[in-house]
Amino acid sequence: DGGITQSPKYLFRKEGQNVTLSCEQNLNHDAMYWYRQDPGQGLRLIYYSQIVNDFQKGDIAEGYSVSREKKESFPLTVTSAQKNPTAFYLCASSTTDRGYEQYFGPGTRLTVT
């Protein structure tokens, strides 16, 4: 059963702590993406990766970091430098030749207090 999994579903952290969100896919997709969703706003791109060991900053990369050591996995770390980290985080994947056809995971809701 192919798909994208994100864990955990809900995450609570204290201000000043780094936190890592997990994203795994078994769709054999080369490209993976991280988005952030805030109420009343469209999804905004944080980072994307088109191939293992390579990734690029998106529109709002400040305060975030990623790694892509395996094709299936693209973890996102929200660092203490991110000024407003409370949000719904979505991971997506696609083939590289059909990057417009992105498939999303169920999301992780992060709350930082």
Next chain:
Amino acid sequence: QKEVEQDPGPLSVPEGAIVSLNCTYSNSAFQYFMWYRQYSRKGPELLMYTYSSGNKEDGRFTAQVDKSSKYISLFIRDSQPSDSATYLCAMSFLFSGGYNKLIFGAGTRLAVHP
């Protein structure tokens, strides 16, 4: 001005109604036009995509793109309570390095009541 504008709603309709959801955009470089459905606290689900202008039909859903007016629509026929969700439009263009960059609308909340 945002690159993609979408009325947030909410839009409330009776079961069986025809629903029209719309987005406007400003970037003429957009090539692919997508519609996603997102249930509360879930990830978006790709409903359909269209390349360039024209119509595309899939069951009760029809996507329409008018590039001359920079306007896209999603029609839902015979709407059901299970269609109640937020509908996101998204548009893509080829960014540097051959990467398809997606720009999303803010989403329209739809409620279909029995």
